[in-house]
Amino acid sequence: MSHNEILESIRKRNPNEPEFLQAAEEVILSIMPVLDRNPAFTKLRILERMLEPERLISFRVTWLDDKGDVQLNRGYRIQMNSAIGPYKGGLRFHPSVTPSVLKFLAFEQIFKNALTGIPMGGAKGGSDFDPKGKSDNEVMKFCQAFMGELARHINHRLDVPAGDIGVGGREIGFLFGAYKKIKNEFTGVLTGKGIGWGGSLIRTEATGYGLIYFAENMLQEKKESIKDKTCLVSGSGNVAQYAIEKIIHLGGKAVTSSDSNGYVYDEAGFTQEKLDFLKDLKNNRRGRIKEYADKYKCVYVDIDSKADHNSLWNIKADCAFPCATQNEINEKDANNLVKNGVKLVGEGANMPTSIDGINVLLANGISYSPGKASNAGGVATSGLEMTQNFMGSNWTREEVDAKLVGIMKNIHDTCLAAAKEYGKPGNYMVGANIAGFLKVAKAMQAQGVI
Numbered sequence: 001m002s003h004n005e006i007l008e009s010i011r012k013r014n015p016n017e018p019e020f021l022q023a024a025e026e027v028i029l030s031i032m033p034v035l036d037r038n039p040a041f042t043k044l045r046i047l048e049r050m051l052e053p054e055r056l057i058s059f060r061v062t063w064l065d066d067k068g069d070v071q072l073n074r075g076y077r078i079q080m081n082s083a084i085g086p087y088k089g090g091l092r093f094h095p096s097v098t099p100s101v102l103k104f105l106a107f108e109q110i111f112k113n114a115l116t117g118i119p120m121g122g123a124k125g126g127s128d129f130d131p132k133g134k135s136d137n138e139v140m141k142f143c144q145a146f147m148g149e150l151a152r153h154i155n156h157r158l159d160v161p162a163g164d165i166g167v168g169g170r171e172i173g174f175l176f177g178a179y180k181k182i183k184n185e186f187t188g189v190l191t192g193k194g195i196g197w198g199g200s201l202i203r204t205e206a207t208g209y210g211l212i213y214f215a216e217n218m219l220q221e222k223k224e225s226i227k228d229k230t231c232l233v234s235g236s237g238n239v240a241q242y243a244i245e246k247i248i249h250l251g252g253k254a255v256t257s258s259d260s261n262g263y264v265y266d267e268a269g270f271t272q273e274k275l276d277f278l279k280d281l282k283n284n285r286r287g288r289i290k291e292y293a294d295k296y297k298c299v300y301v302d303i304d305s306k307a308d309h310n311s312l313w314n315i316k317a318d319c320a321f322p323c324a325t326q327n328e329i330n331e332k333d334a335n336n337l338v339k340n341g342v343k344l345v346g347e348g349a350n351m352p353t354s355i356d357g358i359n360v361l362l363a364n365g366i367s368y369s370p371g372k373a374s375n376a377g378g379v380a381t382s383g384l385e386m387t388q389n390f391m392g393s394n395w396t397r398e399e400v401d402a403k404l405v406g407i408m409k410n411i412h413d414t415c416l417a418a419a420k421e422y423g424k425p426g427n428y429m430v431g432a433n434i435a436g437f438l439k440v441a442k443a444m445q446a447q448g449v450i
Contacts, residue, residue: 003032010051017100023107023351024051030433033422046441055079057153061127063145065138075146077125077153080106083443085119086157088379090164092126108350111436112372115411118383123159131166143174151179156187162382163192188389191382200385202400208242210377210408215346217412218367227251230317234258235324236282236289239348243321244270256312258324259289263312265299309333316340323348334360347371373415373432380407
């Protein structure tokens with residue numbers, strides 16, 4: 001089948017799922033040379049099987065709010081592929097959660113997990129529940145109700161969820177406590193746990209740190225470094241916070257951060273003191289980023305949801321790190337990045353750049369890394385947390401960080417090697433898709449038609 005025939009087949013099977021179809025299209029276009037070279041994969045319909053979830057679980061979540069009123073949400077777990085290991089992928093609590101969003105995330109997770117070198121399959125889950133504006137007691141009640149159903153479908157050798165948007169340390173704690181109560185056992189069924197009860201050092205920082213480690217490898221390919229580079233960062237959650245922190249550590253200058261209301265442009269750059277304020281603002285007080293601009297007297301811009309571009313990406317810089325959400329860089333944003341001298345775009349979020357935006361970046365020679373490669377540090381360190389849980393031991397901060405540095409270097413080199421082998425030297429997107437696909441496809445081939 002041609003890539004157009006495969007795409008048409010996927011569209012018919014998955015109507016009204018734009019996010020999933022976008023993720024599928026990007027991969028399909030990249031791996032057609034692999035299918036041409038390996039006709040057995042086509043005969044076994046490996047790609048089509050990879051695009052179909054092994055299991056899609058949907059369930060009702062009912063819980064009582066602080067007023068005693070009954071609340072109703074939907075819960076999901078999509079177990080996409082287990083060819084190379086137990087299902088692994090985060091839980092997202094956000095009103096935007098739909099089967100399409102989770103299927104795209106679960107599909108991306110297959111490749112991301114394969115690239116880490118740790119035996120983990122791909123999955124994703126979550127709910128349309130919004131933790132914002134809820135009391136700790138309401139979040140706990142929801143998490144307990146959610147886990148009351150999810151516990152039927154996960155365990156430490158089958159499916160090990162983690163956090164994602166809306167699911168941080170607080171939520172993981174409530175979810176883990178509920179699972180332990182239901183199953184009457186203490187196992188590593190969730191990652192992102194607290195230090196002292198099964199968690200791993202560096203896990204909190206891992207996605208943001210890993211993103212910048214990957215970018216540093218990209219720059220070193222060109223005999224450069226992030227030192228003295230001006231960097232745009234979107235988002236103000238976990239990934240953005242620790243990406244900014246590692247930029248500071250390596251001598252770069254991060255000048256932006258954003259939330260769903262707007263963004264700040266601090267021309268002087270973040271310092272550790274300013275970042276600590278941002279962390280407290282977003283993690284503890286759950287405030288809006290405008291407070292940062294008010295305190296440090298820098299530029300604040302409201303985000304116009306009706307605009308055809310995001311002016312955050314229209315600021316002069318050397319590097320850009322989208323760390324907020326999917327499709328935050330469109331074609332116009334990408335052209336603005338090119339116009340303003342950006343030479344590297346590293347994705348910290350999942351699929352934050354549209355296909356048209358990616359094409360603009362690649363056509364203009366921008367070094368571009370897809371999230372499945374450059375934000376894999378989080379799930380890689382989740383895999384290290386799983387390993388520590390299996391062993392019943394805890395590694396030091398230095399040990400975990402060294403392993404993370406090595407994993408991101410290996411992912412970088414693996415992507416470059418695969419891209420070169422298939423005639424696309426320097427194309428990290430093609431390399432990531434091909435390397436991830438080959439690993440999973442060979443495992444599926446070996447295990448038969450199941």
